[in-house]
Each structure stands twice: as C-alpha cells, then as structure tokens.
Amino acid sequence: MKKVILIIIDGLGDETAEQLGGTPLEYIAPKAETFNMFAENGLCGLLYPIAPGVAPASDTGHLSIFGYDIRKEYPGRGYFEALGANIKPKPNQIAFRTNLASVIPKNKELIVIDRRAGRISGEEAEELYRALDEKLSENGFPAKIIHTLEHRGVLVIEGDEYLGAVTDTDPHEVGVPICASEPWERLSPSEREMAERTANILNEITKLAYDVLNKHPINKMREERGLPKANVILIRGGGISKTIMSFREKWGFKAAFVAAGALYKGVARALGMDEIHVEGATGTPKTNLNGKVEGALRALDKGYDFVFLHIKAADNLSHDKKPLEKADFLLRINHALKPILGLEDTVVVITGDHTTSSIRGRHMGLPVPMVIWSKEEMRRDRVKKFCESACAEGGLGVLRGHDLMQLILDLSDRSVEYGTYPSKSKLVLSVF
Amino acid sequence: MKKVILIIIDGLGDETAEQLGGTPLEYIAPKAETFNMFAENGLCGLLYPIAPGVAPASDTGHLSIFGYDIRKEYPGRGYFEALGANIKPKPNQIAFRTNLASVIPKNKELIVIDRRAGRISGEEAEELYRALDEKLSENGFPAKIIHTLEHRGVLVIEGDEYLGAVTDTDPHEVGVPICASEPWERLSPSEREMAERTANILNEITKLAYDVLNKHPINKMREERGLPKANVILIRGGGISKTIMSFREKWGFKAAFVAAGALYKGVARALGMDEIHVEGATGTPKTNLNGKVEGALRALDKGYDFVFLHIKAADNLSHDKKPLEKADFLLRINHALKPILGLEDTVVVITGDHTTSSIRGRHMGLPVPMVIWSKEEMRRDRVKKFCESACAEGGLGVLRGHDLMQLILDLSDRSVEYGTYPSKSKLVLSVF
Numbered sequence: 001m002k003k004v005i006l007i008i009i010d011g012l013g014d015e016t017a018e019q020l021g022g023t024p025l026e027y028i029a030p031k032a033e034t035f036n037m038f039a040e041n042g043l044c045g046l047l048y049p050i051a052p053g054v055a056p057a058s059d060t061g062h063l064s065i066f067g068y069d070i071r072k073e074y075p076g077r078g079y080f081e082a083l084g085a086n087i088k089p090k091p092n093q094i095a096f097r098t099n100l101a102s103v104i105p106k107n108k109e110l111i112v113i114d115r116r117a118g119r120i121s122g123e124e125a126e127e128l129y130r131a132l133d134e135k136l137s138e139n140g141f142p143a144k145i146i147h148t149l150e151h152r153g154v155l156v157i158e159g160d161e162y163l164g165a166v167t168d169t170d171p172h173e174v175g176v177p178i179c180a181s182e183p184w185e186r187l188s189p190s191e192r193e194m195a196e197r198t199a200n201i202l203n204e205i206t207k208l209a210y211d212v213l214n215k216h217p218i219n220k221m222r223e224e225r226g227l228p229k230a231n232v233i234l235i236r237g238g239g240i241s242k243t244i245m246s247f248r249e250k251w252g253f254k255a256a257f258v259a260a261g262a263l264y265k266g267v268a269r270a271l272g273m274d275e276i277h278v279e280g281a282t283g284t285p286k287t288n289l290n291g292k293v294e295g296a297l298r299a300l301d302k303g304y305d306f307v308f309l310h311i312k313a314a315d316n317l318s319h320d321k322k323p324l325e326k327a328d329f330l331l332r333i334n335h336a337l338k339p340i341l342g343l344e345d346t347v348v349v350i351t352g353d354h355t356t357s358s359i360r361g362r363h364m365g366l367p368v369p370m371v372i373w374s375k376e377e378m379r380r381d382r383v384k385k386f387c388e389s390a391c392a393e394g395g396l397g398v399l400r401g402h403d404l405m406q407l408i409l410d411l412s413d414r415s416v417e418y419g420t421y422p423s424k425s426k427l428v429l430s431v432f
Numbered sequence: 433m434k435k436v437i438l439i440i441i442d443g444l445g446d447e448t449a450e451q452l453g454g455t456p457l458e459y460i461a462p463k464a465e466t467f468n469m470f471a472e473n474g475l476c477g478l479l480y481p482i483a484p485g486v487a488p489a490s491d492t493g494h495l496s497i498f499g500y501d502i503r504k505e506y507p508g509r510g511y512f513e514a515l516g517a518n519i520k521p522k523p524n525q526i527a528f529r530t531n532l533a534s535v536i537p538k539n540k541e542l543i544v545i546d547r548r549a550g551r552i553s554g555e556e557a558e559e560l561y562r563a564l565d566e567k568l569s570e571n572g573f574p575a576k577i578i579h580t581l582e583h584r585g586v587l588v589i590e591g592d593e594y595l596g597a598v599t600d601t602d603p604h605e606v607g608v609p610i611c612a613s614e615p616w617e618r619l620s621p622s623e624r625e626m627a628e629r630t631a632n633i634l635n636e637i638t639k640l641a642y643d644v645l646n647k648h649p650i651n652k653m654r655e656e657r658g659l660p661k662a663n664v665i666l667i668r669g670g671g672i673s674k675t676i677m678s679f680r681e682k683w684g685f686k687a688a689f690v691a692a693g694a695l696y697k698g699v700a701r702a703l704g705m706d707e708i709h710v711e712g713a714t715g716t717p718k719t720n721l722n723g724k725v726e727g728a729l730r731a732l733d734k735g736y737d738f739v740f741l742h743i744k745a746a747d748n749l750s751h752d753k754k755p756l757e758k759a760d761f762l763l764r765i766n767h768a769l770k771p772i773l774g775l776e777d778t779v780v781v782i783t784g785d786h787t788t789s790s791i792r793g794r795h796m797g798l799p800v801p802m803v804i805w806s807k808e809e810m811r812r813d814r815v816k817k818f819c820e821s822a823c824a825e826g827g828l829g830v831l832r833g834h835d836l837m838q839l840i841l842d843l844s845d846r847s848v849e850y851g852t853y854p855s856k857s858k859l860v861l862s863v864f
Contacts, residue, residue: 015811023811050850052831053838057851070850077851108861167855179855203859210861238853359809363849365842366475366811367829388827389814398829 002374002412003346004253004306005296008062009333010261011315012352013368013388015359017323024314024327024358025369025387032334035371035386037341038350042373044383045396047404049354053365056401058315061353061363062267067250067405075270076164076239078154084266085148089156089242094164094198097237098145098153100125101170102228103210109177110210110232115170116151117230124218128230129153135212141205145233155235157201163194168236169206178206178232184240191240202235209233246272251405252414253306256299258292259283264310273308283312285329289336297339300346318356326358341375347412348373349404350386367398372411434806434844435778436685436738437728440494441765442693443747444784445800445820447791449755456746456759456790457801457819464766467803467818469773470782474805476815477828479836481786485797488833490747493785494699498679499837507702508596508671509695510586516698517580521588521674526596526630529669530577530585532557533602534660535642541609542642542664547602548583549662556650560662561585567644573637577665587667589633595626600668601638610638610664616672623672634667641665678704683837684846685738688731690724691715696742705740715744717761721768729771732778750788758790773807779844780805781836782818799830804843 012025020027029036048054049061050070059080060070068074075089078096082089089095100117103110117125129147136143142162145155157164165184171177181202183195213219214231222229247255249272257268258276260283265275278295280288289311296309311333317326340348351370354363369391371383381395392398396407409415416422444457452459461468480486481493482502491512492502500506507521510528514521521527534546549557561579568575574594577587589596597616603609613634615627645651646663654661679687681704689700690708692715697707710727712720721743728741743765749758772780784800801823803815813827824830828839841847848854 013811015809018809046827046829048829051838052828052835053840053842053847055842055847055849057849060849060851074851105861109858110861167853169855169859172852172854177858180857180859182855182857184853206859207861236852239851355811357811360845365838365847367827388811392813392827392829393825398831 001305001414003300004408004412005300005309005340005346005348006306006408007309007311007337007348007350008065009314009330009350009352010058010310010312011318011354011356011363013355013366014318014323014326015357017359020323020327023388024323024330026389027327028331028334029385029387029390032331032386034334034338034341035350036384038348038371038373039386039390040384041380042371043379043381043396044369044371044386044391044394046367046388046391046394046398047351047370047401048365048367048398049352049401051400055363055365056354057363058263058353059267061401062264064401065351065353065404066247066271067402068244069402071240073241073244074239075241075244077237078164079239080263080266080270081148081237082154082156083270084262085146085154087146087154087156091243092160093156093158094162094238094242096155096164096202096235098155099170099234100128100151100153100230101232101234102230103178103232111177112171112174112234114228115174115234118228120151120230122150125151125230127218128213128216131216132209132212132233135208136205139208141201143201143205151230153233155205155233157198161194162198162201163191163240164198164238164242165191165195165240166199166202166238168238169202170234170236178234181235206232206235244270248272251409254304255306255308256304257308257310258295258299259308259310260287261310261312264312268308274304285313285317285325287311287313289332293336293339315356318358319361321358321361323358344375346374347408349408351404370396370404372396372407374411378411433737433846435732436840436844437732437741437772437778437780438738438840439741439743439769439780439782440497441746441762441782441784442490442742442744443750443786443788443795445787445798446750446755446758447789449791452755452759455820456755456762458821459759460763460766461817461819461822464763464818466766466770466773467782468816470780470803470805471818471822472816473812474803475811475813475828476801476803476818476823476826478799478820478823478826478830479783479802479833480797480799480830481784481833483832487795487797488786489795490695490785491699493833494696496833497783497785497836498703499682499834500676501834503672505673505676506671507673507676509669510596511671512695512698512702513580513669514586514588515702516694517578517586519578519586519588523675524592525588525590526594526670526674528587528596528634528667530587531602531666532560532583532585532662533664533666534662535610535664543609544603544606544666546660547606547666550660552583552662554582557583557662559650560645560648563648564641564644564665567640568637571640573633575633575637583662585665587637587665589630593626594630594633595623595672596630596670596674597623597627597672598631598634598670600670601634602666602668610666613667638664638667676702680704683841686736687738687740688736689740689742690727690731691740691742692719693742693744696744700740706736717745717749717757719743719745721764725768725771747788750790751793753790753793755790776807778806779840781840783836802828802836804828804839806843810843
C-alpha cells in the first residue's frame with residue numbers, strides 16, 4: 001500500500017483575469033514545471049469540492065474533500081471554532097460562534113450597525129462576555145458563553161434535546177435587523193422539534209444579551225467615548241451533527257497535518273489528525289513553504305501514511321482581488337513542491353478546497369483543478385498543464401469532493417472490490 | 433447581483449446525421465457566429481436534463497432544469513394541462529389529462545382502435561364530456577371531467593385521501609387493451625394506500641365512461657356516418673405531488689417567461705412566472721424569433737431579474753426527422769440571439785430541455801450542450817464552438833439538470849457559502 005500526501009491549496013481555482021489573459025494557474029502554466037510534471041505524469045480532472053455551483057466555506061470544502069457527507073455529518077463552524085479555542089464540545093453539547101456587535105433598536109427590531117462592535121478590545125469583550133454568562137446561568141439557560149479573541153466568542157448549549165441545525169441570528173450585513181434563528185428546511189420531524197427548541201433558546205439569549213449588555217457600565221463608557229456600544233451578540237455556525245467521526249475510523253489512515261491557519265488546524269484536530277509543527281508557517285504569502293513541504297516529508301518518515309498539507313495564502317490574495325500576486329504565489333508553491341517529485345510509493349494529490357475568484361473577491365461554486373500522481377506506473381492521461389482549462393480534459397473527468405477519498409484509497413492500493421465485505425475482528429475459538 | 437436569461441431551445445441536442453456529417457449544431461458551427469461568441473467567452477459543458485439515459489418529456493425536462501426534484505415535486509402532466517386550460521387544481525385535488533378514444537370490446541377487454549376518436553369535433557366532444565360528468569356526479573364519484581379542446585379533457589379527483597402517483601390507463605398505442613391504472617412502484621406504505629384508492633377510481637371511471645358513452649346518441653349518429661365511436665376516455669399524466677412550489681419561493685427570483693407552446697406556458701404559470709406576450713410567437717419554425725428576444729430584453733428592463741425564453745420548433749423538426757431543416761432553424765436562432773451579446777450585468781444560459789434525435793424522431797436521454805456567459809470577466813474555458821462534441825471538453829463538465837440553478841445562483845452572485853445559514857425572518861422583540 002502506498003502512502004498519501006493530499007495538498008490543498010486554499011482558493012486554488014479562479015476566474016479569467018483580462019490582466020493575465022487567463023486564470024492565475026493558466027498564466028503561470030508555461031513555466032510551472034513542477035505542477036506540469038505532476039499533470040503530465042498523473043491523472044487530472046476538475047473537482048467541485050461540494051457540488052456544482054455550491055460555494056464552499058473553508059471548513060465545509062475541506063470536510064467534503066475528506067469524504068464527509070456535510071449534509072449529515074457537519075457539526076458546524078461553531079464546533080471547529082470551539083476546538084480552535086481549546087474548548088472541546090461534549091457529545092451532548094452544541095457550539096456556536098459569536099460576535100459582540102452593535103445594534104440600535106427600531107420598531108421592535110435590532111438594527112445591526114457594526115458586526116464587530118468597532119473591533120472592541122479583548123479586555124472589554126472579556127468582561128462583557130463574563131457578564132452575559134452570569135446572566136445566562138442566573139436565568140436558568142442550559143448555556144455557557146466564553147470569550148475567545150477580540151469580539152469573538154463561543155456559545156455552548158448543553159442537552160440531548162437540542163440540535164444545531166438552525167439558521168444564524170447574524171444577518172451577515174449591516175443596516176438590517178438581527179435575524180430570528182429558525183430550524184433548517186428539510187429536517188425529519190424529530191430533528192425539526194429539537195432544532196426548534198434550539199432556535200428558541202438562541203432567540204431568547206439574543207434578547208437577554210441586549211438587555212444585559214446595553215446597560216452595562218462598559219457600554220456607558222464606550223458611549224461617552226463616542227464608540228459604538230457592544231450591546232448584543234450575533235450567533236452563527238450551527239450544524240446537523242454533534243460530533244464528527246475521526247479520519248482514522250472513517251478511512252483507516254494514520255494521518256498528520258501541516259497547516260498554519262486556526263480554522264484548518266481546528267478541522268484537522270477535530271478529525272483526530274496529528275499536528276506537524278513547522279517553524280515560520282504563517283498562512284500568509286511569506287509563509288515558509290519549503291519548511292511546510294519538509295514537514296510533510298518528515299511526517300511520512302515518522303510512520304504516518306496520510307499527510308494533509310494545507311497552503312493558505314492563495315485564498316487571501318484572491319479575496320484581496322490580486323490575481324497577479326496570486327499567480328506569483330502559486331509559482332512559489334510550484335517550486336516548493338519539487339522535492340515531492342522524488343517520493344516513491346506515495347500517491348500525491350494536489351487540489352483546492354474551493355475556487356476563490358480574484359475578480360469577485362469571494363468563494364465560488366466553480367470547480368478546482370486536481371491531479372493525482374505517483375512515481376510508479378499508473379494510468380496517465382493527455383493533460384500536460386496543471387490549470388483549470390487543461391484539467392477539464394483530464395482522465396478523471398469532473399468529480400465532486402466526496403469522490404476523491406475513494407480514488408485515493410484505490411490508487412494507494414487500499415480499495416476492496418464492491419461485494420467483498422472484510423470483517424474487522426478475528427474469530428476466537430474456545431474449543432482449543 | 434446580475435440578472436439572468438435562461439434560453440431553452442426545445443430538443444436542442446441531436447444525433448449525428450450522415451447527411452450533415454454531424455449533428456445539426458455541429459453542421460452549422462462554422463458559421464454560427466453568435467453561438468460561438470457565447471461559447472468562446474463563456475463556460476461550456478454538457479447537461480443531462482434529468483439523468484444519463486433518461487429521456488425527458490417537455491414538462492419534466494424543464495422542471496428538472498429549473499431545479500425541481502421531479503421524483504418528489506412533480507404534480508404530473510395533468511396538472512399543467514389543467515392550468516393551460518385555465519383550470520387551477522386546488523391543494524386537495526389531483527388532475528389528469530384525458531382523451532376521448534375509440535374502443536371495441538373483446539374478451540372482456542376494451543381494445544383501443546383510435547386514441548383520439550377519429551379527431552372528433554369540439555362540439556361533439558363537449559357534449560360527451562358533459563354527459564359523462566353528469567353520470568360521475570350521479571354515481572357519487574369525487575370527480576369532475578371538463579372538456580378542453582377537440583378530443584382533450586381534464587379529469588379532477590377531489591379529496592385529501594387521493595394521490596396521483598398512478599399509471600396511465602392510456603396504453604399509448606392502438607390495437608391493444610386499455611390498461612388498468614396502478615400505483616407506482618417504490619411508494620411509502622401511506623402513499624401506496626392513497627395511490628391504490630386513486631387507481632381504483634380511475635378504473636371505475638373508465639368502465640362508467642364506456643357504459644355512458646357507447647350508447648350515447650352522438651355515438652349512434654357517428655356509427656351511422658361510419659365514424660369511429662368516441663366511446664371511452666383514456667386517462668394519463670398523474671404525478672406524486674399535489675402542488676408545486678413557486679420559482680420565487682424556491683430560488684428568490686422575480687421571473688418572467690416568453691413562450692408560445694401551451695404546455696410551456698402551463699409549466700411557467702404553475703411556477704408563478706409572469707407572461708411576456710410577443711406578437712407572432714407561434715411555436716413553429718416561422719415564429720417571430722426577433723420579437724421573442726426583444727420580449728426577453730423588455731422583461732429585464734421592466735425589473736424582472738430572471739427571464740425564461742423558450743424556443744420550440746427545433747423539437748418539432750426533429751420529431752419530423754428533418755435534420756437539415758432543424759440546422760437551418762438553429763442558425764436562425766443564432767442570428768436572433770445577437771442582441772443578447774450586448775447585455776451587461778446579465779448571466780446568459782443557453783441549453784435544451786432534452787435531446788430530440790432527428791434520426792429516430794424521438795426524445796432521448798443523451799446530454800445537451802450548455803453555455804453560461806456574461807459580458808463581464810468570468811472564468812472562460814477552451815471551447816470555441818457551441819455544439820455537442822465541442823462542449824464535451826468544457827470547463828463545467830458533464831452535469832445534470834438539477835445542478836444548473838445552483839451554478840446560476842453562483843455566477844449571478846447570489847450564492848451563500850455552505851456553512852452559513854441565513855435566516856429568512858427577523859427577530860422581533862416584545863419589550864419595546
């Protein structure tokens with residue numbers, strides 16, 4: 001069985017920039033020698049990380065590629081944010097991400113004027129979160145709220161009768177009212193009942209938060225200093241599941257990861273992957289790319305049979321609408337990946353968690369290029385370049401995120417013929 | 433957010449005609465300049481309107497492309513025929529399409545000898561339908577039957593205990609017996625019970641119809657004139673759902689449509705789209721194509737953000753096995769679409785509701801070409817021509833009908849990242 005490196009370049013796919021005469025990957029294709037070596041000697045295709053037209057968030061894009069059914073197994077962004085803050089939700093708890101925000105009341109609604117309360121300081125936020133947490137407990141809510149960083153916090157609801165399949169109270173824009181949390185559509189009757197109970201609690205907590213925070217001395221002082229009051233919390237990031245199965249249990253790999261961004265660490269930790277620390281890995285365009293690649297190779301030497309290598313900054317440069325800088329950064333990744341071409345008995349996969357358009361500055365539901373390569377004999381296709389338009393003609397076709405892990409199992413010689421049902425336990429005989 | 437025009441060319445895809453050295457679209461590709469402009473500056477792919485190998489009917493092909501799950505949300509062709517005849521089924525009613533037909537009894541069966549009763553006149557049909565309707569009511573059937581045009585009618589069954597998931601009594605050919613209606617396969621136990629009740633009623637109504645019609649004075653006269661008796665009704669066009677969600681509720685668009693054929697109007701009306709009337713739009717090869725395109729542009733000016741433009745006659749020419757005439761008509765469409773290339777901030781989609789083979793003269797389950805274009809920067813692929821073989825190498829890949837609306841939402845800047853759960857309602861506070 002071969003080992004596996006899955007390299008996810010965040011926001012890899014893009015749109016065609018007139019400035020470049022192509023996407024950033026198409027622009028660098030003539031000189032991206034390492035990428036092209038993988039493409040020329042591997043199998044290429046396009047990947048819709050979730051489904052055609054569905055724009056993935058960073059956590060859902062990764063989970064889908066890791067083979068999780070996010071319609072059923074997604075515990076929500078709040079869960080990963082909690083883990084990132086070293087709060088591990090128990091199986092009877094659900095976690096949400098919160099923001100301290102500024103609202104003004106108008107016609108029985110709370111109009112959001114700043115989703116981060118003027119980027120309130122951590123000290124003030126800490127005190128406000130603590131005041132709210134005391135009131136939650138005084139009022140008998142089965143909930144705890146914990147400050148993490150700056151305006152951010154985590155809300156945990158405890159009880160088997162709750163389900164996180166609810167909409168956000170955060171309207172995700174300013175000038176509009178706070179939303180009422182509601183159960184998702186298309187739940188089973190019993191799920192719906194639990195989600196309704198949860199949504200009601202979130203709505204009651206929102207009202208309590210306004211009562212408690214609006215009159216808090218810190219907000220009186222902020223008002224006197226001409227600063228927006230941090231007088232409510234916005235809640236978001238629910239999910240359908242309460243826990244998530246480990247990567248090992250799901251796919252049988254002993255996995256490690258190399259990643260710098262907090263959310264990606266949160267996702268990988270949630271799946272039980274072990275962290276490989278790399279000095280100078282920052283998640284920015286100046287990150288230590290060579291170090292990250294070395295870290296991945298080290299993990300393989302240490303006995304891990306699956307390494308997830310995450311490279312972040314291509315996404316940031318797309319959000320900043322800088323296609324040329326993105327192209328330069330992708331070319332640097334291309335150079336840094338060169339040592340991987342020397343690996344034997346290893347399946348290398350290079351793809352992205354979503355397209356981020358450096359024209360629109362946002363995630364999109366368009367497919368990303370993917371290549372699967374190993375040094376040994378394998379099927380090759382006619383694709384010579386690693387970019388969106390070339391990979392459209394690849395031998396893997398146009399797939400969806402949840403297809404990838406099965407291909408990885410197969411190409412790393414772990415697949416079992418469909419219709420063969422291996423057991424995990426041995427027969428123990430008492431007669432001998 | 434961009435506006436959207438979805439252009440559906442009925443029966444667009446085809447098979448390779450030796451006479452043309454390609455499909456009709458491939459035959460005109462060297463000179464189809466407008467089609468090619470869309471292809472060269474947009475994203476192409478192939479679309480199975482329902483699923484690979486599934487030949488869509490005109491209503492199911494459209495519904496699937498509009499993003500409806502026709503396994504669960506399809507109210508049946510009878511529903512659309514009823515709407516087309518200005519009969520709006522209530523939520524506790526189910527509608528079927530009926531034909532007056534000619535049968536002869538043989539060994540306790542009714543052998544169909546003419547499925548349209550010798551294309552009986554509207555006047556005679558009207559009287560026969562009225563006579564049957566009276567008997568339905570006298571005999572206590574929870575049913576009404578209404579004449580529409582020529583041999584055609586609509587049968588409406590009323591009651592919450594009925595479900596239209598039943599097979600047709602119409603055998604769809606002559607020389608064979610009328611069929612017994614039966615529940616569909618793969619229903620839940622409660623659905624099955626309701627469908628059984630419905631099928632029984634349809635079978636009883638069929639027997640009653642023969643009793644009433646066979647001895648009706650009009651049929652005595654027809655017999656004397658040597659005309660086939662209109663002595664039974666054939667019933668068809670059931671469906672699983674009783675109503676259908678509006679397009680606005682489903683996708684958030686304020687939609688208008690330009691279409692000439694009755695069934696397409698019925699489908700668009702059923703989804704709550706507003707009609708844009710165009711003088712000279714006939715659904716035939718001589719239709720006013722320029723007028724239809726102008727109508728679509730007018731709708732965008734009037735504030736609609738989604739326009740469905742339907743062009744019919746390519747399908748008719750395929751049924752008539754005239755690939756060259758189809759090619760000529762497609763080239764005329766190509767010319768008529770030129771003004772659309774001038775649109776700004778609009779996502780243009782061109783595709784078909786199904787392949788109609790002008791070799792076999794029938795709908796097929798092969799994919800149709802599709803292109804998504806907008807004037808502004810977007811991802812482009814390498815495809816230069818709009819035809820089956822060129823689009824097979826497109827950057828969207830090979831998709832299914834239900835994928836298209838998500839791509840339209842994304843490319844028109846309406847998508848929301850998966851993992852973000854916007855609420856549809858506002859939080860209302862009682863304290864102010």
